[in-house]
Amino acid sequence: QVQLIESGGGLVQAGGSLRLSCAASGGTFSTRSMGWFRQAPGKEREFVAAIRWVVSNTYYQDSVKGRFTISRDNAKNTLYLQMNSLKPEDTAVYYCAACPEYAECMRTGYAYWGQGTQVTVSS
Secondary structure, three states: OOEEEEEOOEEEEOOOOEEEEEEEEOOOOOOOOEEEEEEOOOOOOEEEEEEOOOOOOEEEOHHHOOOEEEEEEOOOOEEEEEEOOOOHHHOEEEEEEEOOOOOOOOOOOOOEEOOOEEEEEEO
16 A cells, blocks of 8 residues: 655745655555646646656656656655745645556556645736
8 A cells, every 4th residue: 555645835926936745655656657637726637747667758847848747766755846936826736656567557547546735826
């Protein structure tokens, strides 16, 4: 069973930056594709970014391209999301998710989810 714990959320002004972390335990991290999702109040959860377990290819939702960067450190079993040029519309609870081993999830198919970390961007 994989456990995921997000951290790094908080309150930031528009134009600022935050770095989210997701610490994974209880399973093999390096052979899992990973993703970040977010859910704003009154809205459905949406895909933000994903990184493959092999060659670490990355994928982004159009609205965050050029502002957010997903990365991973397999030695530390940790997933990151660097968020720059934040906008009020980025306000949401951010979740990390882990794919089944060797699977390719991208926007769907994730098997494990963290509890989320709140990101609030003030205007």
